[in-house]
Amino acid sequence: MSDAPGTPSSASARTPSGQAAAAGSARPGGRPAFVATTGGHLVQLTHLARLLEPARHEQGLWITHRTPQSESMMAGRDVRFVPFVHARRVHEVLLGTPRLLAMLRREGVDTVYSTGAAVSLAALPLAPLVRTRPVFVESLARADGPSMAGKVHQRLPWVQRYTQYPANAGPRWRHEFSLLDTFALAEPVPTTPRRVLVSVGTARPWGFERMLRRVLEVLPPGADVLWQTGVTSTAGLELPGTVVASMSDEEFRTEIDRADVVVSHAGVGTFVRCLEAGKAPVLVPRRAAHGEHVDDHQLQIAGVAAARGLAVVREADELAPDDLLAAAALRVVPA
Structure with a gap:
């Protein structure tokens, strides 16, 4: 695997293959840092850290935003919480840069x-x-090409860039690994979903009321349901069971373990947490046309998950009771 364009090839850090990585004038004898926004980005990075820095990831500095999820996930790590940087707000990026560089x-x-x-x-x-x-x-969610952040980074020759999809590799992007390669399907086990976890994520400021309304219509009779609603308004909705806005990462993983089936927006964080627990979720992608996210990138991860058989994927308006039965029967194992 060649070095990224325009970068010298000498460093103390290594790529996952062990090849010397481009470092320029990086200081010798330092330590790595891992920076990500909360949610799926942070979940991915906790996995990738072991691949990117097999010998040093435990010494790493973690930089993220403070939420119940991140506080739980970062327990025991050396972490610095910084103010949230909203998507596509250039002034927040500029204000945050001096703090992070220092x-x-x-x-x-x-x-x-x-x-x-x-x-x-x-x-x-x-x-x-x-x-x-x-x-x-680049995030698993970007199967069809780089994100807005990725498009900026690919214009900077001194930023080394990885894609998790071979089809996206080329002069500007290198491919070496994908988190999804570590999971495979086992024989299905038909299961009646008695306990259901419904999650629409916590990404601000987008709600996903369409999914909540549809899930209400397709729940198994008498099911025990936990609703994680994030910033989605529940006004006018009578949600049976327990409703919480957010949970710590530890609580969320416990609820995934307890659930017979998970119905979730197509967020990478929830998807990966389900795979870790040996479960294939029902993924319902948010759609930009309904004001549910900044773009339709959730369609990309949903498509990849469906192609690998690691999830049942449905549009919010098409979700049916049989989809919950199909997902409850699937079993995921380490590849």
Whole structure:
């Protein structure tokens, strides 16, 4: 695997294959940092850290935003919480850049990794100014091409870039691994879903009321349901069971373990957590046309999940009771 265009090939850090990675003037003898927004980006990076830095990931500095999920997930790690950087708000990126660069320099970071989203634009582009090598790993959610952050990073030859999809590899992007390669399907076991976990994620400021209304119509009679609603309004909805806005990562993983089936927006974080628990969820992609997300990237991860058989995928308005039965029967194992 060749070095990214325009970067010298000498460094103390290594790529997952063990090849010397491009580092420029990165300081020797430092430590890595892992920067990501909360949700699926952070979940992915906790997995990828072991691939990107097999010998040093436990020494890493973690930089993210403070939420119940991130506080739980970062327990026991060296973490710094920074103000949230909203998608496509350039002024927040510019305001966050000096803070993050000072943090990288003060903490002796020689390599900084990110899966996105906007916070990666505050950390990576100018990292060489503090003798830190920047590496960007595009999200699993971007099967059809780079995200907005990825499109910015690919214009910067000193940012090393990975894609998790072979079809997207080329002069600007290298492919070496995908988290989905670590999961496979086992023989299905027909199951009646008695306990259902419904999650629409916590991404601000987008709600997903369409999914909640449809799930209400297709729930198995008498099911025990836990609803994780995030910022989605539940006004006028009579949701049976327990309703919470958010949970810690530990609580969320416990509820996935307890559930017979998980019905979720097509967010990478929930999807990966389900696979870890040996379960294939029902994924319902948010749609930009309904104001449910900034774009239709959830269709991409949903399509990949369906193609691999690792999820049952349905549009919100097409969700049916048989979809919950089909997903409850699926079993996921380590590949």
